[in-house]
Amino acid sequence: MITLFGVFLLTLLVITTVGIVRTQNLFAAIMLMGIFSLQIAAVFFILDAADVALTEAAVGAGIATVLLLGALALLDDTERRGRRASRLAAVVVAAGTLLILYATFDYPRLGDPAAPVHQHVAPWYIAETPRLIDTPNVVTAILASFRGYDTFGEVFVIFTAGIGVLFILANGADAARRSDLPSSDVQGLRHHLVPRLVGRLLMPFLVLFGLYIQFHGDFGPGGGFQAGALISAGLILYALVEGERAALRLVPQRVLTLLTVAGALLFVGVGCACMLLGGNFLDYSALSADAVAGQHLGILLVEIGVGLTVSGVLLTIFHTFAARERA
Amino acid sequence: MYYAAAAAILVTMVLALARALLDSTVYDRVLAANMFGTKTVLLLAVVAFLYGREDLLDLALAYALINFISVLAVLKFVQDHALRHRQTDGET
Amino acid sequence: MIGSLILDILSWALLIGGGALVFIGGVGALRMPDVYTRMHAASITDTLGTICVLLGIILQAGLSFAAIKLAAIMIFLLLTTPTAAYALANAARLAGVVPVRRAAGEGDSS
Numbered sequence: 001m002i003t004l005f006g007v008f009l010l011t012l013l014v015i016t017t018v019g020i021v022r023t024q025n026l027f028a029a030i031m032l033m034g035i036f037s038l039q040i041a042a043v044f045f046i047l048d049a050a051d052v053a054l055t056e057a058a059v060g061a062g063i064a065t066v067l068l069l070g071a072l073a074l075l076d077d078t079e080r081r082g083r084r085a086s087r088l089a090a091v092v093v094a095a096g097t098l099l100i101l102y103a104t105f106d107y108p109r110l111g112d113p114a115a116p117v118h119q120h121v122a123p124w125y126i127a128e129t130p131r132l133i134d135t136p137n138v139v140t141a142i143l144a145s146f147r148g149y150d151t152f153g154e155v156f157v158i159f160t161a162g163i164g165v166l167f168i169l170a171n172g173a174d175a176a177r178r179s180d181l182p183s184s185d186v187q188g189l190r191h192h193l194v195p196r197l198v199g200r201l202l203m204p205f206l207v208l209f210g211l212y213i214q215f216h217g218d219f220g221p222g223g224g225f226q227a228g229a230l231i232s233a234g235l236i237l238y239a240l241v242e243g244e245r246a247a248l249r250l251v252p253q254r255v256l257t258l259l260t261v262a263g264a265l266l267f268v269g270v271g272c273a274c275m276l277l278g279g280n281f282l283d284y285s286a287l288s289a290d291a292v293a294g295q296h297l298g299i300l301l302v303e304i305g306v307g308l309t310v311s312g313v314l315l316t317i318f319h320t321f322a323a324r325e326r327a
Numbered sequence: 328m329y330y331a332a333a334a335a336i337l338v339t340m341v342l343a344l345a346r347a348l349l350d351s352t353v354y355d356r357v358l359a360a361n362m363f364g365t366k367t368v369l370l371l372a373v374v375a376f377l378y379g380r381e382d383l384l385d386l387a388l389a390y391a392l393i394n395f396i397s398v399l400a401v402l403k404f405v406q407d408h409a410l411r412h413r414q415t416d417g418e419t
Numbered sequence: 420m421i422g423s424l425i426l427d428i429l430s431w432a433l434l435i436g437g438g439a440l441v442f443i444g445g446v447g448a449l450r451m452p453d454v455y456t457r458m459h460a461a462s463i464t465d466t467l468g469t470i471c472v473l474l475g476i477i478l479q480a481g482l483s484f485a486a487i488k489l490a491a492i493m494i495f496l497l498l499t500t501p502t503a504a505y506a507l508a509n510a511a512r513l514a515g516v517v518p519v520r521r522a523a524g525e526g527d528s529s
Contacts, residue, residue: 001330002377008337012344019348028347031356034397035347038367038390039340045371045386048378054386061364062393066400073404192509195399198502202495206392213385220382230389233396240399332472335438342445346457354454354511361503362448362461365496366441369472372492373434376476381485388492395499402510409514 003110006046013039026075030068037061050221051139054213058229063314066236070321133295135218143223144299148282151302152267155309159264162313166257169320199241206234214307218296224303228310235311236318244322253319256312263308270301329377336370357401364394430475437471440464453519454511462504469496 016039020032037060044053108115125142133141143151207230214227239247271282279286284298340363347359371387447460473493480486 002374005333005337005374012341015348016344027353028356031360031401032347034360035344035363038363041386041390042367042370045383046374050380050383050386054389057386057390057393061390062396065397069400069404073407192506195402195502195506198395198498199399202392202395202498205495209388209392213389216385221385226389230392233393237396237399240396240403329434332434332438332475335442336472339441339445342442342449346448352454352511352516354507354514354516355457357507358448358454358458358461361500361507362445362465365465365469365500368492368496369441369469372473372476372489376479381480381483381488384485384488384492388488388495391492391495391499395503398503399506402506405510405514 002046006043009039009043009046013043026072030065030072033068034061034065037064051137051223051226054221054226055229058226058233062233063229063236063318066240067317067321070318074321132292133299134292135296135299137218137220137222139221140217140223140299140303144302145284145295148271148284148302151306152271152282155264155267155306158313159260159309162260162309162316165313165317165320196241199237203234203238206237207231210234210307210311214303215300217303218299224306225310227303228307228312229314231307232311232314232318235315239318239322244319248319251315253316256316256319258312259308260312260316263305263310263312266305266308267302270298270305274298329373333370333373333377336366336373340366340370353405357398357405360401361394361398364390364397368394426478430478433471433475433478437468437473437475440468440471444468454516455508455518458504458508462500465500466497469493469500 013036016032016036020029020036023029023032037056041053041056041061044050044056112118125138125146129135129138129141133145135141210227210230210233213222213230214224217223217227235247235251238250270284270287274283274286275281277286282298282302284295285291286294287297288294343359343362343366347356347363349355368387368390371390372384375381375383375387441464444461444464447464448457451457451460470493473489473496477486477489480489
């Protein structure tokens with residue numbers, strides 16, 4: 001029965017995607033992409049992948065929509081009519097699709113216990129995590145400890161993205177002061193009393209909830225990425241209802257840059273501390289006399305680093321887009 | 328009983344999607360997206376109880392908060408857009 | 420025993436009722452002629468449907484942490500859905516979307 005729900009949602013997903021591709025109005029496309037993100041998060045949830053669903057919700061439905069709208073504000077509303085579709089391209093894509101569909105016939109069935117992934121790697125992680133790391137959430141243990149190098153790489157990719165955006169798009173320190181629509185003395189949604197009040201009421205809860213998700217990541221779905229997205233969502237909410245300038249007064253750009261750098265440095269620092277204390281890079285057992293306690297400490301610090309970097313970069317990108325004048 | 332509620336919510340999601348896809352003004356689509364978000368929150372709460380895993384309610388809470396932000400962002404964008412168009416088209 | 424039976428019946432009723440209200444809201448949003456009436460349909464049944472569904476689940480959860488989380492979800496949804504509807508209607512009106520009126524001669528019974 002639950003599989004039926006999943007299949008139903010996937011069908012809706014296909015319909016939404018067709019809608020996104022076919023529409024000429026970019027704004028409608030962004031709305032549909034938000035709906036797409038919600039659908040896929042629901043599918044993840046039904047497949048019992050809670051961490052992924054939370055990340056998809058926080059990043060896809062919330063932040064990505066806001067950033068895309070910020071980009072759309074600088075452009076035209078309609079998609080430029082492209083060249084006429086090439087027949088060769090259509091044939092190549094169709095052939096590729098058929099090949100991929102044919103390849104899926106060899107896949108093991110969904111949830112098949114005899115699938116290769118359930119024979120070697122997964123049982124090892126599930127068996128060893130209580131002994132080595134002892135956190136209830138195996139996903140966080142894998143993400144932060146067993147596969148710490150991968151997360152390390154991800155943090156630096158996000159960090160690089162933030163730096164790239166700052167290099168290419170930032171207009172310098174005066175960007176915020178110049179970003180006024182000349183005749184509008186309404187900054188953000190300021191003159192709407194009700195959204196402003198509710199926004200201001202909700203913002204501390206969002207930040208608090210983000211912190212809860214950050215530290216609760218060992219026990220339930222959560223962790224650094226989701227927490228960073230939620231905290232930056234809270235500050236974006238403040239920027240939306242109070243105006244760009246007020247938000248930059250609250251958390252200036254240099255604080256955001258500091259957060260970004262601090263998160264990445266924290267990650268590297270933990271790794272180097274492990275090396276200095278006698279273990280390998282990112283081998284948290286070396287951090288404390290008791291190996292398991294060392295793992296807990298290492299995971300805590302590393303997740304905090306991830307959360308700092310993600311929130312710093314997302315807010316940087318938001319402010320860079322929002323502060324840009326059109327053309 | 329959870330199945331019945333989940334089924335009703337899923338069907339409503341289809342209706343909201345139809346509203347978003349049919350040719351309509353900007354505000355219809357925003358309304359559809361907002362409705363879809365609220366239905367997703369309810370679906371998550373119902374399915375979490377269906378699975379018996381109540382610690383997954385954190386997701387529903389996150390969605391409820393995120394949904395609000397998207398709507399406000401859209402409205403701010405549309406408002407700025409309308410203002411800008413009114414400017415570039417000349418003061419009427 | 421009888422207490423839990425009453426709770427179950429109540430939950431059933433609330434969940435089915437909530438599901439029906441949510442569905443009615445969806446149909447209304449699709450079939451109404453105008454942005455404002457669609458918003459009316461969607462957001463009114465959104466709030467009441469939400470209350471019914473979440474209350475039904477809370478009754479099943481009993482007194483536990485999950486019930487507190489569900490109550491928090493309900494409070495946030497009740498705070499944000501009407502606000503979003505208000506902001507949407509305001510934006511639509513400011514942008515000049517005019518409500519559909521009946522043909523002249525039928526009048527309105529205000």
